[in-house]
Amino acid sequence: MSEKPGRYQTSMGAMVGAMLVLVVAVLAFVLLRDLNRESAETTVDPLDWEEAVVAAQGAGHAVVHPGELPEGWKVTSLAFTPTDPPVWGMGMLTDEDRYVGIRQEDDRVEDLLEVFVDEDTSEEEPVRVGGELAGEWQVFTDAGGDTALVRERDGDVVLVYGSAPREVVEELASRLTEAPL
Numbered sequence: 721m722s723e724k725p726g727r728y729q730t731s732m733g734a735m736v737g738a739m740l741v742l743v744v745a746v747l748a749f750v751l752l753r754d755l756n757r758e759s760a761e762t763t764v765d766p767l768d769w770e771e772a773v774v775a776a777q778g779a780g781h782a783v784v785h786p787g788e789l790p791e792g793w794k795v796t797s798l799a800f801t802p803t804d805p806p807v808w809g810m811g812m813l814t815d816e817d818r819y820v821g822i823r824q825e826d827d828r829v830e831d832l833l834e835v836f837v838d839e840d841t842s843e844e845e846p847v848r849v850g851g852e853l854a855g856e857w858q859v860f861t862d863a864g865g866d867t868a869l870v871r872e873r874d875g876d877v878v879l880v881y882g883s884a885p886r887e888v889v890e891e892l893a894s895r896l897t898e899a900p901l
Contacts (some may be wrong), residue, residue, distance in 0.1 A: 766794035769810055773901050776800055776808065783808040784824050784853065784878055786895040791815065805876040812892075820882035820892050829858070829870050832879050838862035851894035853878065859886075869893045 792815025799809035807825040844859040868881035
């Protein structure tokens with residue numbers, strides 16, 4: 721009688737046990753790696769928005785700006801195209817790191833809302849805003865909690881928008897001016 725080579729005996733319990741050991745080893749590796757990793761804090765350096773406004777105004781373009789930023793706010797993005805009327809934008813973070821922005825350009829309101837707020841916005845009751853651009857502003861919101869205030873003027877549209885609370889967006893709109901800096 722010839723003997724057959726021996727086979728390694730396996731069982732379902734042994735396979736489950738081996739799988740559990742593997743899962744525990746992977747989890748331990750991930751946890752140890754995360755404990756030893758230093759998380760990089762990202763900070764955004766504020767931009768010199770006043771210099772950009774002065775340059776645009778010096779080139780003969782009336783751009784809207786907040787005149788003065790509230791304490792703790794910083795400008796994180798600027799956009800300017802010297803067309804007539806100009807395309808102008810400022811992106812800001814509030815002192816609570818909530819985003820607000822200003823956009824001024826000659827475009828359809830619907831297109832601006834789609835690009836800067838959401839494809840699906842709802843129009844709310846208009847609001848009266850004080851300040852240099854005082855008057856009635858259209859109000860739009862989206863499902864994500866963003867708010868946009870829109871004011872159509874001769875030749876352009878001013879959009880004030882963001883994820884900040886509505887009263888913050890309204891406050892920013894009330895600060896807007898075209899006064900020289």
